[in-house]
Amino acid sequence: MIQTENNTEVIVKGTSTLKHWVFDKLIDYGVSEQVAQYLNMLILLVGLLIIIFIVDIVIRKVLIGAFTQFAKRSKTNFDDLLISNKVPRNIAHIIPLLIALEFVPDVFSDFGNFEIIIEKGLKVFAIILTLWIARSLLNTVRDFLKTLPRLKDKPIDSYIQVFMIFAWLAGIMSAIAIITNIPFLQFLTGLGAISAVIILVFKDTILGFVASIQVSINDMVRIGDWITFEKYGADGDVIEITLATVKVQNWDKTITTIPTYALISDSFKNWRGMMTAGGRRIKRALNIKQDSIKCLTTSDIEKLKKIQLIKPYLEDKQKDVEAYNVENTIDKELLLNGRNLTNIGVFRKYVQTYIENHSAINKDMTIMVRQLAPTAQGLPIEIYAFSSDKRWVNYEYIMADIFDHVLAAVPYFDLEIFEYPSNLSLKA
Incomplete structure (x- = not known):
């Protein structure tokens, strides 16, 4: 027990010495205490940024290299899609972020207000980084599923977008809760009061979500189907089905964008029956x-x-x-x-x-x-x-x-x- 306390005391003293080493040197050279504090913070901040930058580059290169080598040996193309969707690159930012969160209190030890602002900013960035990683993984899953014959004509983009919308909403609410120092559950409870406004703002998204589910369940439209939608001047092949829109490449190679919910609210012609028939x-x-x-x-x-x-x-x-x-x-x-x-x-x-x-x-x-x-x-x-x-x-x-x-x-x-x-x- 005594040994542990001694070790702890040595570490604390070492950290304290490291934090104020520049400060002590500046004082020795006759610099005023206030100026020495600012210069000490600035030098430590620059040093921390350099370390974070170097660590980020090294980890990124190591991860991307490891994924690339693994992808070359693997038979599946899933790992290739991970690389193309920048999953290793986004994951590589986690270690530098943790280093920043660990050492920011030391850098701004003499500036409590700055420390609070920077820590909140890093926590918000952590939320954004989590969303980036989630989006990269979901895009990889989407691209992989589209390579499967039985799923390539399904509106997978719609489901990915629905998940990401909820993820971004949760991320934005978490970020606001961090910035305002309001507990997340309490913030979520208060959000119910403006739910009507949210429904109004996201009306098209909600309609598109419901429509995409109905289109998928009823198998009304698939990617690759030839459809004719006179109301929107569309006559060609469906090339993309998302949460909000359906893109049709017309025979003159122009692109017509149709709201997804229009597929269930208006009448259109799908030529799939003719294409699958004998003539x-x-x-x-x-x-x-x-x-x-x-x-x-x-x-x-x-x-x-x-x-x-x-x-x-x-x-x-x-x-x-x-x-x-x-x-x-x-x-x-x-x-x-x-x-x-x-x-x-x-x-x-x-x-x-x-x-x-x-x-x-x-x-x-x-x-x-x-x-x-x-x-x-x-x-x-x-x-x-x-x-x-x-x-x-x-x-x-x-x-x-x-x-x-x-x-x-x-x-x-x-x-x-x-x-x-x-x-x-x-x-x-």
């Missing part, structure tokens, strides 16, 4: 002039039999029609009497057969050529099918190829496409 839908109509529609005579049918795709169909239908008319003693002096083939009906059959035989059309999905309700612009004949290739450029090429052929085939059936007259036709 991309073709749904387009051409308008036939109604006064070009007619019943076919025998000579008309014989002429159309030269079209190979519908020759078997015409032969079968012609037999059926003639048999019906003979059986029912139909007077065919008037072409309208009895059953007849029409050019529009044969044209629809031709287009249907052509689509069914097209190599780029998915035969396992709906293929239909239908007649829509007549309009002032003619009789719409709509092609409804699915291209096997869903890539945009190829899809447009396939659809154009089909309609190039169909439009060119229309005159062979004595039909005409409706179009508004041009200036030249009006002059003629």
Whole structure:
């Protein structure tokens, strides 16, 4: 016990001597006591800053070097992400901070007010450093999870941001409690009085948080989905989902930013179903002039039999029609009497057969050529099918190829496409 007390006394005296060594030297040189105190504090502060700076550099290089060597030998990329997100660099600041907290009382031993301010500042910095480390670790976890196939399309950024918002709120409240010397729990209790203001300030954040949870749970949007959101002028791939916004890269390479909560409050189109299906839908109509529609005579049918795709169909239908008319003693002096083939009906059959035989059309999905309700612009004949290739450029090429052929085939059936007259036709 006596030995311990002696050792303690020696250490205290040594520390006291170290703190006032410069002070004593300055007094010996005839410097006034007040000036000696300030110079003593200044020299010790500079010395402490130099030590902290050197220690910080050494520890940072050692930690980064150790992490780098470990990352090279490791098979996982998690440690590489730790380095890229500056986790070792942020952790390296802990030792210099502890040294500062330990020796600041000695440096400012003669200046109590300065000591209190500097200690509070260091404690606030400790809170900020903790948040930096937490953010670096969370960013590392985020980047790592995005490399996993089953998680790369999930809004991980939203959850990271939610955690960091609460962490920053706790950090700010702790810093205010330290600065004001109010116990943290007491400060937290008083904070309830201004909770309405906080809710108002963070309204968008709260809405975004709720929306991001609903988007994730209901699997409404994933990163990589093609969405169309007319209200915000978005038409492209989702490249980022965060707590407050969803970023869409449009096809012209511009970026549209949409509030996350808009995904649950407004209507938008997600093309994921089409992308995961076996084909991309073709749904387009051409308008036939109604006064070009007619019943076919025998000579008309014989002429159309030269079209190979519908020759078997015409032969079968012609037999059926003639048999019906003979059986029912139909007077065919008037072409309208009895059953007849029409050019529009044969044209629809031709287009249907052509689509069914097209190599780029998915035969396992709906293929239909239908007649829509007549309009002032003619009789719409709509092609409804699915291209096997869903890539945009190829899809447009396939659809154009089909309609190039169909439009060119229309005159062979004595039909005409409706179009508004041009200036030249009006002059003629």
